[in-house]
Amino acid sequence: MSPEVSVADNVIDTVSAVFMVVGALMSLAAAVGLLRFPDLLSRMHAATKPQVLGLFLLLAAIGLQMRTWWVWPVLLVAWIFQLLTVPVSAHMVGRSGYRTKHMHRELLRSDDLEAVVQKAAQSSRDGAAPQAPSPKSPADGGTPQ
Amino acid sequence: MMQTVLAVTAVILTLAAAGAIIRIARGPSLLDRVLASDVLLAILGAALCIDMAVNRHLNNLMLLVALSVVGFIGSVTVARFVADRREQTHES
Incomplete structure (x- = not known):
């Protein structure tokens, strides 16, 4: 194997390792936000981070580790599916939270x-x-x- | 290097899952618990993704999509249920 290929391999490994650690930190940020934020709407703000950006980073890490092109459309379909379903469920939760007054109105600007x-x-x-x-x-x- | 990344992300995801479970246990309302269980589901999906990326296989990909479907249906159902129940108690 030529040295250029090995260097590129190392770069791809490093990038995917960074993606994995940052994607895991998104989950940790969501958990910290769930524990520290005062009401439902601000907790919803924290909860969307691992669902969209964290999943994107981890799927990109999978695509980089597999070293093939055909996995990228499959991963893109999985991510787009998550992008379509997450706003709907967040809308439903926020709507019923607004209706049942599970929020601190004095925090709203x-x-x-x-x-x-x-x-x-x-x-x-x-x-x-x-x-x-x-x-x-x-x-x-x-x-x- | 991949083993180090696996250990670091395992520790981070364990802490995150512990935080989500604490919020499920302590959450003052049902909607907080729904939101925290959604986050717990996202953390499980992240663990599946990291397993696939480190071990270089794609066995869990359909499981990941099914997991997002389950989270979607569960949170929408419980949100509808909460809204309906509160309205009925208001009217009665």
Whole structure:
């Protein structure tokens, strides 16, 4: 084996070793964030690190270690699948966390959803008021908690 | 060098899994526990990836995809369940 090939081998090994250690540190950062952050929304911020960037680094380390080109599309499919599913589940968890008020409202700098919720409640109240004689039932149905 | 990397990442992932399990045990609400179990699942996936990269095989790749499907379905289901239950207790 020529020395150039061996040097390139060492470089690829080093790069994949760095990728693996940094990808593992993403998991550690998520755990530290889970333990130290005060409420659900900021813990969600920490929890996404190993799911997207950590998985990307580790899959790249696999691709570098295998030394073949055909594994890269397979790894890309696995990563894209994770990219498609993680935002949906994070959206569901954050939505139910907002609705059940599992957060510290004083930590928020701005709450864009608050105005939308107020406007939706107002419009449903206005739209349902002429046809419904009792004002209680449309307000109950239209106000998202 | 690969053995050193394996040892270092094993220590890091063990600490991370311990932190996630502590948050599962202590989490004040159900959603915190769901989030922490999602992180624990991601840590397991990271361990599978490192095993594949160090030993140079691809046996666990389908298991990794299945693991992300399980995490997705589990957290979405529990999030729906929490929302529905809280709304019913509000109305009653």
